[in-house]
Amino acid sequence: MSSRDVPDTSRRISVDVVQAALRAAERLGKDVADVPVQAIAQEAGVSRSTLLRRIGGSRQALDAAVRAAGVDPGGQRPVRERAIEAGAHLIGEHGLAALTLEAVATAARCSVPSLYAAFGGRDELLRAIFERHLPLLNVEEVIAGPHADLDETVNRIYRLLAEALTLEPRVLPAMLAEALARPGEPDLQRLLQHFTPRKLAGLGQWLADEMAAGRIRTLPLPLLIQQMIAPAVMHFVLRPAIEQVPDLDLPSVEETCAVFAEAFLYAVATPSATVSGQGV
Structure with a gap:
């Protein structure tokens, strides 16, 4: 029927x-x-x-x-939740190009018009997916909470990165692969334009405050952000493949985060931060 x-x-x-x-x-x-x-x-x-x-x-x-008769028969989660989950799996398995409204509707067991009603279009669906899976937005919660010392905050940020980069569906690795392969991709550019200001307002502002307080060396902010996250991103994106190499014993995720945090602080923490117990 x-x-x-x-x-x-x-x-x-x-x-x-x-x-x-x-x-x-x-x-x-x-x-x-x-x-x-x-x-x-x-x-x-x-x-x-x-x-x-x-x-x-x-x-x-x-x-x-x-x-x-005015009663919701239930039986399924809301279209919005099903669509975000289905879209995340499509991106993680096949890349950004796989995210069509028709493919999401099929995977989420809904109609294309219901997706328009829930999101307004593909761009808003894509933003909702990355809002859910982009770890740098979760960092905002870390730096907005009670202020721990510099060492603990950096460690918590690395643990958030590790979680977002290793859990399925692997949305962020798919985005990074898209950035490396097609940096001018319109979808990617729209995402960057939407999320980059928030990233700078969150993680970037926290780093800027640490520099102003004299706990971190004064460095160009974009480079400081890259110095913090790039090594960890590279490791955790490649980790699933590296784990398949015989006789290669990787440290645990927790230990790996601690090593990256220590290396970052060794590179950028000032002597005053170290003396006061705020760094390594």
């Missing part, structure tokens, strides 16, 4: 059947969409085959009738 047929079928479903579905859902403590047809049939006092005839053989039609 096509989606075009569902509204007509839903109008033919009796109020008694809809009410039976709602009672069964309440009795079982489930969404209507998750209630077995047999349970609804029992609540309606009919056989399963009779109920299926009354709803036109389609659970989708029954769900539509329940929705028309």
